[in-house]
Amino acid sequence: MTPRTWLALLAALTVAIAAVALLRRRAARTPAGREFFRHPPAAPGLAVLGFFAIVAIGARLVAPYHPAAQLDIVGLQNQAPSWAHPLGTDTFSRDTWSRLVFGARISLAVGALAMLVAVTVGSIVGAMAGYFRRWVDAVLMRTVDVGLAIPRLFLLLMIAALWEGLPLPVLVLLIGLTGWFGTSRLVRAEVLSVRERDFVAAARALGAGPARVIFRHVLPNAAAPIIVSAALGIGNVLLLEAGLSFLGIGVQPPLPSWGNMIGDGWRQLAVAPWATLFPGLAIAVVVMALNAVGDALRDALDPRREVT
Amino acid sequence: MTEPLLRVRDLRTYFVTERGAGTARAVDGVSFDIFPGETLGIVGESGCGKTVTSLSILRLIPEPPGHIRPGSFIEFEGRNLLTLAPKELRAIRGNKIAMIFQEPMTSLNPVFSVGDQIAEAAIVHQGLSRKAARARASEMLKLVGIPDPEERVDHYPHQLSGGMRQRVMIAMALVCHPQLLIADEPTTALDVTIQAQILELLDRLQAELGMAVMLITHDLGVVAGTVDRVVVMYAGQVVEAAPTKGLFARPAHPYTEGLMAAVPRLDAPRARLHAIPGQVPAATAWPAGCRFHPRCPFAWEKCRVEEPPLFDTGVPGHAARCWLVTEPARRTAKA
């Protein structure tokens, strides 16, 4: 670690905390915002997410080394944490901190993109089922029932075994396409209640087509459950990606992800536990932050809580 | 004169509102007595504090956000219920003082049979065996006029109609033969014909069991036929208290008059059903002076500034919180 990288790290931390403080002050003006920040873990959760997002984006500034650089295969193997290598080095003499930082990029991007796919598909399917009802609803919801009954990891294992070495975009797509079932149920329920309200009937009476009604009138009103399920879903995707990468069928080396860092490190657990412990801790902290923020969002966006 | 069964003095139940908007003074200095065997009606619009008053008696106010202020006093059998240890309080709840609630659907536990729920108080307080409790439950169902009690005992709340559920609630409350039954809007959620049946049932049971009943309602019409004395509440306070006859003959508070005018009558020519203008103010900000003055047709300067005490109207047992009692001329002048 050079002074420059320490400074960059400090800057990332400061920006994250300052941004949350600023957000909190602005949120205090609305009831939903106050409700959100009334959850004690909400603010620290946001700060954690902000910090990791900044670190992932500015990885080149915060990481002292290239994530795949084998610094000194003889002299710097399995080094314990020190000022030069704050999180130690792994068995290939790579700097754990640098890998963690670049791994954040991959892991968070996979999580966010896969969730985007899942939420998009889930919203569209759920909106269609709820809007058209009848056989469309029946067919889509039976599909969802089946989808929920398939153990996701096993399905992905199967696909990964049949197609060796899935490229990253395909992996993201697959994780997304196996993760939309729950969201579609939520959206369907919301659409079923929204479609009966007057403004939807009015829009239809004015001659708006199904697509227009769904995208302009129905989905915006179902935004709250979608956002909450997305926040909670990213955490699940992170855990899934970590599991897949740990088994060697997720993100392929030399790209670092938090999951394959654990996969690379765990056989040296006794000699170099830091190479395993820190990436796992990073996953745990980020997923925890996502869950905390998701919980707070759910309470803040739940219209029923306004009454009480 | 006999000793009162329940003596409520200066009861104040406040709620700290969640969003930091201040303190809601839902019940703000309420005093009244209930005598053994009588029926007392507590009347007022929603938001006047009558339900909070009834919940305060058995200390069923959720804390937080609610709390009963020190200095309040509820005496039953010579003891202050508000300072009783939890164990002693439980020995009174459901045993000597019982309660029925407005919503029989949500007030019954959906996963237990009605027999289990009726017998519960008897099991808790009298240590009845399961078998004896079941027999008692079907006995109670019979008492409240449910046909086929032996069979109904094993039914679940969702299998009963609204009126039947309220009968079950009553059976549940009376299983230990309490001395006081608090009935909080027992007929509001029911159809009109069922309402009459339930009121009749309460009346009959009161005569049979010799208990006192505190009937809470927003409907003066309900009170007229069933109640010995009436306490009218407004904005967390008692505004008028009188024997039923006297109250209907000569209401002393303009609010009571307003309530009466809102009751549809068969004996009078078709007058326009008139409601009191305006709304009950928020409990976080009661108006200064007389709390009713913004809605009162007689209000004058004094009402805006000075809060009236509960005046004796001269008729025994009839009191009203209104400056008109001291200046009756203003009423006739206006009329």
Next chain:
Amino acid sequence: MTAWLMRRLAAAIAGVWAVVTLTFLLIHLAPGTPFLPGAERPADPAVIAELRARFGLDRPLPAQYVSYLRELVRGNLGVSFARRRPVAEALVEAIPNTLVLAGAALCIDFLLGLALGIYQAARARRAADVVLGNATLFFSSVPTFWLGLVLLLVFGQWLRWFPVGGVTDPVLYSSLPWAGKVADRLWHLALPALTLGVVGAAGTARYQRAAMLEALGQDFVRTARAKGATERRVLLRHALGNALLPFITLFGLAFPFLLTGAVLTETIFAWPGMGRLAAEAIATRDYPMVTAAALVAAVMVAAGNLLADLLLAAADPRIRVASE
């Protein structure tokens, strides 16, 4: 009741059938299918010949599908590439181990989770609830396999309280008396079961706390208090009686979680179950094994959901009576 049950059974069978079909389609879509001698595949001519014969490659797709289904019903899941033995045989050996692990984990998950959830709800918003709330948030966010590694490091490597893997002690087990054998098995089971159980319990506790708080806010709780019921009775009888209904659906959800967790946990603890079998099969690209494991997992999940439905029907009078 029976009509309702039949409907649930039909849904479960439909789910399994869908997975079976999906598997069939995936095998056909995959590059270097078992039906062609793929370039980078472990092209053992004997295996390929066996597969060709089994799937009847010259026949049209629907006919292949029918024979594939027939073989499945007969219990023929194919032959493992890596192990050169029928997949079904390997699975039959592995499944009991997985069930033992999953069962133990399920016990920890539900007992610990339920107890914590109830305790937290009773102490809502007080210090104990806040501390436990943060702890359960953390443990429900942790990757299962990583927690397993931490436990392994601390209790296996450093403290040496528990063995680092396997089902029994390789040296001593055969010479142990009957009770010793049971103890040895439990001793080996402790860490993997704890790994899976604790992560599950954290989620269960969070769920149960919310369900209890919701039940405690209902009108019938006030009724119970008005009857003079003790807080204990209110909590454990009235609130829990209602909060257990959503809990039963958790049972259906716990199954996929445990199976998924087992894949990774078994790998770490060298636990010879279905999960490790699948993970090893991945490493050796032994796809008959992987697909078979996925099928078995799907069947287990369907069975778990069905069981949860049955329990729910038994517990909820509204379902029980309405469907009579």
